[in-house]
Amino acid sequence: MDDDSVYVGNAGVDGPAEGGWLLGHFLPPGDPRHSTDVEVKWGVHAAGEARSRWATDEQRTALLVLVSGGPFRLELPDRTVLLAEPGDYVVWGRGVDHSWYAERDSVLLAVRWPSLPGYRVAPPVRR
Template sequence: MGDDRVYVGKADVDGPREGGWLLGHFMPEGDPRRSGDVEVKWGVHAAGEARSRWATGERRTALLVLVSGGRFRVELPDRTVLLAEPGDYVVWGRGVDHSWYAERESVLLTVRWPSVPGYRVEPPVRR
């Protein structure tokens, strides 16, 4: 007998179904992974992959942590942050536009809050 309040999964299997996102407002009603408070992503990015366009008018706070790989650039209006070693991370608040580029294959854990509808963008592009 299962408990519909508990979900057990694998990030590298479940993530690709939702563009890497594991938790957020976009999960189905009744799914324990549905949340209006927070979003969590397991991002696996190939070398040369880039965000398809800048995120502007940001209404969320975000945390990106490099899990493995290395050389993932987070582009902000006034600087570029390089995540080069596992455990490197960056946090930015509401109102900070951003983009990113994977110089090398990288796996990142992203946490954003709150979970706000309307921010879906096209899949990453190769540069």
């Protein structure tokens, strides 16, 4: 097996270098973590952190899973989803605007597909 086709890492160590993203188009071509099909994020958010701005005109489908901590609030145009217990998750599709707020320290796993350039936003803000 070609060693260049396997990457072994730690989400807590590797994630901060790319804003938590472990897999996606923004990693260099040739890196086993480069993908135009899917993005995976290990999100570590302190209590009081919020998305810097709403995601609008969304062109991807997303899955968000609470790994630890919480509650973590996903804000949608017509409702708020509260992820309160580890394992709670939400899926939303293309065209659904969203934002989020960490009520307490939280770790989440996010998966988005496809991986599209141009969706980076500023780091989270403290409210």
